[in-house]
Structures are given as C-alpha cells and as structure tokens.
Amino acid sequence: MTTNTDAVVIGGGVMGCSILYNLAVRGVKNAILLERDLLGSGSTGRSSGAVRMHYSNEVHARMAWESLRIFQNFDEIVGGECGFTQTGYLVFSGDDDVDAFHSNVAMQQSVGIQTGIISRSDAQEIAPQFYLDDCPAIAYEPLSGHADSSATSSSYAAKARQLGASIRLQTPATSIQVSKGKVTGVKTGDEVIETSTAVVATGPWSRRFLLQHGIDLPFEATRHEVIHLKRPVDLIPHHPGGGDIANMVYFRPEGTDLTLVGNGNIEQVVEDPEVFAQRPTQSFIQEVWSRIARRIPLLEEAEFSTGYAGLYTSTPDSHPVMDKVDGIEGLYICTGFSGHGFKLSPMVGILMSELVLDGLAKTIDISPLRMSRFKEGELNMPAYGFRVLV
C-alpha cells in the first residue's frame, strides 16, 4: 500500500506532537505522525514538567521564555489544556558555582526573563520552611512553575488532527527511503508513505534509528528516577518549585499534598529503551530524600508516596539536535533534549516548522544546536555539574 503526504513526523512525544501541530498551522494540513507505541509513552509521559527559565546559554533561555508565554495562554494560542501551574521557582547556587550563577542570571535578564538574585531573607519569605543558611546565591523566577506533559502532547495532537493531520499509533517507522540525496518516503511495515519531508523526533530510540540511515550521533538513553513524597501539609501547605545545585535535586509541588523530587547527577545508561526498571531503587529513594531534607527539613516527616523512572535522550553537552541533515534533502532531526526538553516544546514546534518550511529557524537562532557541533568540538557545555539545570 502507498500513501502520499507532504510531511511525516516520526515519534509521538511532546516534540513530535508540537511539530505536527505547528506544521499544520503553517499550512501542511495532511502531515502524518507515526508513533511506535502510544502518545507520550517515551520520555514525555515521565516528565516532571518543570517550566523554569534558568539556563546557561541564550538559545535555551530564549526558547524557555518564549515557550512560557504559550504555556500561560495555551488555551487561547493552541487550544485545550496544558496544565500550567505558576508556583514561582527558586534556584540555589552551589559554593563553586557562584560566578557562573550570577552571569547566567544576567544573561537570562538580558533576554527579557523575569528573574533576579534575591537575598536569603526575601527567599525565606517566599519559602518559609526552607533551610537557607548555606546558600551563597539564590535566584527567583516568579512566573515559572510546571505543566502537564501528557496533556500538552494530547492538546497539540488533538488540534493538529482538527487541522487535518493524522496520527497513527502503534505504527513504528521502520526506515526512511532516500533516493538521489532526497527523502522519498517513510516505510512502516509493508506500507510506504511517500513524502519529501521526514522529521525524526524519536527520543531515546534515536541513536539506533538514525544509525541504520548512516547518521552517527552521540545520543544515549539514560534512566532517571523521580519520587513523590506526601508532605505534612499542616507544616508545609505549599512551596515553590526549585532547582538546588548545592544538593543536586530539583523539586516541585504536585497536586495538593505531594512534593515531586528528582536528581541532577544520578543516571544509568540503558542499552535498549524498551527494557529498563520502571521503579526507583531503595538506595535512590533514601539518597534523594536525604538531599531534599537538607533544603526542606520538614520533609523528613513526609511519607513515601510513589516513584518511577523514565529515560532521557542524553548528549555529551545535554543539549538537543535541531537541524536538517546535510546531504539528505528533506530529512530533519529533533531529539536529544536530555532532562529539560518539555518546557521548550512549544517553541521547538515553531522553530522546527520554520526550519522545514522556510529553510531556517527565524524566530530564534538555533545554530548552536546543529548536528555538526559534536564533530567540530563546539559543544554548549552546561555551567554546572547538574545534568538538568543546563
């Protein structure tokens, strides 16, 4: 069987869904998204959903800031729910990071982000239950918070469908067909979908999928654990989200009485993204619980609620590839977002649609995210050892 379409998006995580929607908005109404399993079944469904602006490079700070505006007005701009909840976000510097921390906050302010270094006493007012005596520097983003990655993906998918796009679940792309240096189709089982444009947004599956097409990029699937603690709400009714470089944890409130906690340096390489342990280990729970209790001591009295693990698509600099493939006209790559891609997803869809339709991402210069940077040695190395706050 053969079908014909203007574009095929491979992968139904938040990036694929955002790209599909933005292509449809730009007039590519018949695009097809292929998803090997279910929407959000990769990294997206396990995302902690933090929407904060603290980055150490401009391209990400800009993408996060522009995306925040879309999360804040999601129903009006896209339509549907994204679950954005504004909690404010505190970032805690480690002792060795103070200079980088100050210059990163200055860079973020220069792109227009509402953030600033605040005093310990101001931070204590924002977060009365936090222990702050050890903090060499604290930044605060009043507008940041978190959103729901599954809802965001579903909303993008639903709106794309309304605009004419179609989505095929449990339909893996098996290969991309190329003739005379141009994409001619995407194969899925016995079917060939004829197209001149294929966007690869396959998350942790990307390395293997691209290798079979001769594209060797340093993507690695890495496993990361998250726990939810039921906090004593009489003592800690609510708290802002935060990234704590000193203690290598990030956290945010979840629902009315839970605190979600993830970490910034414990990870495990996974050979096959289909096979990894879904639940956190006892040692992880103990380690991360003791780290968060250094910042929020009353959480020692919390109860363990649940925990799970998910996969990042890690790269040597923890930053993604958003690029067209030189030598194969019509092939685009959008993956490698490590542990921080969800917050960027609204702008990623816009920028990838610009790259596909205009030949260049115009709204933000994404050339630092080109695929050749690994060979050129021009990595965007994160400022801290924290693999999430990059």
Ligand SMILES: Cc1cc2nc3c(=O)[nH]c(=O)nc-3n(C[C@H](O)[C@H](O)[C@H](O)COP(=O)(O)OP(=O)(O)OC[C@H]3O[C@@H](n4cnc5c(N)ncnc54)[C@H](O)[C@@H]3O)c2cc1C
């Ligand atoms: C535990 C955890 C916590 C996180 N916390 C945050 C956070 O707080 N804030 C933040 O901004 N980001 C966070 N992230 C990162 C964020 O979730 C990811 O960057 C983002 O979800 C990546 O989306 P994606 O679409 O690129 O990948 P994925 O969601 O993995 O989607 C890729 C999709 O491609 C499909 N696929 C693969 N191969 C094929 C094929 N051949 N054919 C068809 N389909 C295929 C897969 O099934 C999958 O659904 C977190 C991630 C994890 C795991």
